[in-house]
Amino acid sequence: MSRSLHIFTPSNLTFPKQPYPKPSSNRRFPATTFSPKLISIKASTSSDPNSSTSPQVLISNNGTGASGILSSTPQDYDTPPSQSIISDSSSIEVDAVTEVELKENGFRSTRRTKLVCTIGPATCGFEELEALAVGGMNVARINMCHGTREWHRRVIERVRRLNEEKGFAVAIMMDTEGSEIHMGDLGGASSAKAEDGEIWTFSVRAFDSHRPERTVNVNYDGFAEDVKVGDELLVDGGMVRFEVMEKIGPDVKCRCTDPGLMLPRANVTFWRDGSLVRERNAMLPTISSKDWLDIDFGISEGVDFIAISFVKSAEVITHLKSYIAARSRDSDIAVIAKIESIDSLKNLEEIIQASDGAMVARGDLGAQIPLEQVPSAQQNIVQICRQLNKPVIVASQLLESMIEYPTPTRAEVADVSEAVRQRADALMLSGESAMGQYPEKALAVLRSVSVRIEKWWREEKCHEAMELPVVGSSFSDSISEEICISAAKMANNLGVDALFVYTKTGHMASLLSRCRPDCPIFAFTSTTSVRRRLNLQWGLIPFRLSFSDDMEGNLNKTFSLLKARGMIKSGDLVIAVSDILQSIQVLTVP
Numbered sequence: 001m002s003r004s005l006h007i008f009t010p011s012n013l014t015f016p017k018q019p020y021p022k023p024s025s026n027r028r029f030p031a032t033t034f035s036p037k038l039i040s041i042k043a044s045t046s047s048d049p050n051s052s053t054s055p056q057v058l059i060s061n062n063g064t065g066a067s068g069i070l071s072s073t074p075q076d077y078d079t080p081p082s083q084s085i086i087s088d089s090s091s092i093e094v095d096a097v098t099e100v101e102l103k104e105n106g107f108r109s110t111r112r113t114k115l116v117c118t119i120g121p122a123t124c125g126f127e128e129l130e131a132l133a134v135g136g137m138n139v140a141r142i143n144m145c146h147g148t149r150e151w152h153r154r155v156i157e158r159v160r161r162l163n164e165e166k167g168f169a170v171a172i173m174m175d176t177e178g179s180e181i182h183m184g185d186l187g188g189a190s191s192a193k194a195e196d197g198e199i200w201t202f203s204v205r206a207f208d209s210h211r212p213e214r215t216v217n218v219n220y221d222g223f224a225e226d227v228k229v230g231d232e233l234l235v236d237g238g239m240v241r242f243e244v245m246e247k248i249g250p251d252v253k254c255r256c257t258d259p260g261l262m263l264p265r266a267n268v269t270f271w272r273d274g275s276l277v278r279e280r281n282a283m284l285p286t287i288s289s290k291d292w293l294d295i296d297f298g299i300s301e302g303v304d305f306i307a308i309s310f311v312k313s314a315e316v317i318t319h320l321k322s323y324i325a326a327r328s329r330d331s332d333i334a335v336i337a338k339i340e341s342i343d344s345l346k347n348l349e350e351i352i353q354a355s356d357g358a359m360v361a362r363g364d365l366g367a368q369i370p371l372e373q374v375p376s377a378q379q380n381i382v383q384i385c386r387q388l389n390k391p392v393i394v395a396s397q398l399l400e401s402m403i404e405y406p407t408p409t410r411a412e413v414a415d416v417s418e419a420v421r422q423r424a425d426a427l428m429l430s431g432e433s434a435m436g437q438y439p440e441k442a443l444a445v446l447r448s449v450s451v452r453i454e455k456w457w458r459e460e461k462c463h464e465a466m467e468l469p470v471v472g473s474s475f476s477d478s479i480s481e482e483i484c485i486s487a488a489k490m491a492n493n494l495g496v497d498a499l500f501v502y503t504k505t506g507h508m509a510s511l512l513s514r515c516r517p518d519c520p521i522f523a524f525t526s527t528t529s530v531r532r533r534l535n536l537q538w539g540l541i542p543f544r545l546s547f548s549d550d551m552e553g554n555l556n557k558t559f560s561l562l563k564a565r566g567m568i569k570s571g572d573l574v575i576a577v578s579d580i581l582q583s584i585q586v587l588t589v590p
């Protein structure tokens with residue numbers, strides 16, 4: 001690209017000469033000294049990419065200055081699926097919980113970290129699901145390791161009904177089983193206790209209804225051949241440990257060395273001389289034939305996210321994405337790569353680059369690498385995701401003790417706050433919400449710890465600036481990125497109340513979220529599916545709103561709708577950006 005571009009970062013922006021007050025504890029600007037309403041910076045796109053007109057940045061002030069034009073290549077945002085566009089153009093959709101939060105506590109106190117809850121027997125009823133939505137669940141996760149498709153279908157139906165009837169935008173994430181080694185379902189028992197010194201049989205034989213005592217089935221046919229006498233066998237990443245004593249045909253006799261509770265379908269790994277053994281099971285496909293059927297199910301149910309277990313390479317993600325694209329033209333399902341194996345760590349950047357997001361799946365990850373390496377892996381994954389602009393979920397054992405107890409341990413609270421401090425997009429509950437005694441309480445802990453830690457770090461200004469490399473491939477993408485970086489910086493420096501982003505595909509909203517600004521981001525989008533998907537991303541409050549290409553009209557409409565519902569008020573200071581007309585506008589709410 002030979003043409004030069006004046007990117008309007010705050011440092012080269014010429015603001016009006018009038019002095020304006022430094023942001024103070026009172027963030028509001030007196031209208032007399034500074035009238036941000038009238039400042040508009042636009043990067044309009046020239047229709048001719050080869051135009052020789054030199055690009056220029058101009059800012060209009062008080063309506064009397066020159067208007068701003070910055071020429072660039074034409075932007076190419078794709079049109080979202082028409083099917084899910086809601087035609088009612090006179091309303092704005094936001095869930096009741098956010099509405100109350102904004103009304104009662106103002107913008108600053110809204111939670112930026114998103115919450116994912118695994119749905120299981122403890123939470124699959126409509127009322128329990130509603131309680132989770134009211135409690136702040138942004139995404140409901142169904143784990144295809146457990147339950148039947150019919151069971152999952154009913155959960156999806158209920159979440160849909162909740163969204164329709166109560167105005168929530170709870171997204172659905174389907175998590176595949178993957179083909180690593182795991183135990184069978186314990187013949188319907190909820191758990192099995194292995195005591196110290198007991199001899200248990202791990203067998204590749206399937207048991208119909210009757211499971212012999214102290215016997216568990218293993219799903220991997222090569223298991224009995226691959227293990228050796230003396231190997232150490234870890235259930236659920238070491239929650240229970242055995243030593244392999246003897247092999248008798250399909251049966252492997254093991255002595256329990258670390259007692260504990262084994263859950264149905266718990267993951268099984270075996271270790272030799274301190275290293276994980278990966279024999280033929282390393283050749284198992286990432287997506288098993290059962291997974292493909294589950295994926296077809298997810299596509300036909302129109303889930304919002306598909307999380308892929310035990311990803312080893314970027315190819316499997318690329319392949320799945322084209323499979324989904326060919327089968328679901330109307331919906332756009334995001335693919336989340338679960339980072340939970342040694343291979344996924346080896347190919348981390350390519351995998352994340354190919355995916356629409358990632359999950360730090362610490363349960364299995366901690367069974368594949370030494371536990372003391374999990375925290376640095378987590379930090380690294382969170383950081384790469386932010387740089388590559390992909391949402392990231394920190395998962396597993398965040399509040400494990402709350403499966404049984406109503407209060408978390410201090411260590412768990414510290415773990416949650418660390419993930420919040422790293423500014424991961426989302427935190428996930430697994431057993432705590434799927435089968436624990438206190439799902440709502442666990443969610444409340446995630447909520448209150450998130451809000452508290454976010455506020456603390458904002459006030460202390462402790463966050464280090466992160467280098468955000470260019471992620472887009474086109475010139476227009478670069479403009480959007482620069483706009484978002486500048487807008488977020490301006491929002492922090494000016495102490496604005498909220499950032500508004502008008503986005504058709506959600507991309508511009510994600511770019512803004514990536515900057516992790518101090519104020520919340522109101523993301524307006526015209527489709528319900530994009531609104532649901534944005535619900536996974538840090539700091540975004542997604543609204544469904546029909547809007548046009550006329551930003552002036554969009555802003556006026558948004559202000560009046562939000563004011564009518566008491567979500568903003570006259571005098572609030574807002575910065576608006578959009579991917580319709582690449583622009584930054586600073587406004588006070590009239």
Ligand SMILES: Nc1ncnc2c1ncn2[C@@H]1O[C@H](COP(=O)(O)OP(=O)(O)O)[C@@H](O)[C@H]1O
Nearest residue numbers: 118119120121143145146147263430431434435
């Ligand atoms: N759909 C379901 N049906 C029954 N039990 C479930 C379901 N989903 C989750 N669970 C229970 O919750 C526990 C924790 O869930 P999760 O972490 O997602 O699975 P896993 O323990 O297999 O990694 C599971 O071990 C299982 O006991």
Ligand SMILES: C=C(OP(=O)(O)O)C(=O)O
Nearest residue numbers: 340361362363364395396
């Ligand atoms: C989230 C995880 O995956 P799953 O619960 O499916 O094993 C994990 O291993 O941490």
Ligand SMILES: [K+]
Nearest residue numbers: 145175176177
């Ligand atoms: K899974």
Ligand SMILES: [Mg+2]
Nearest residue numbers: 340361363364
């Ligand atoms: Mg896992």
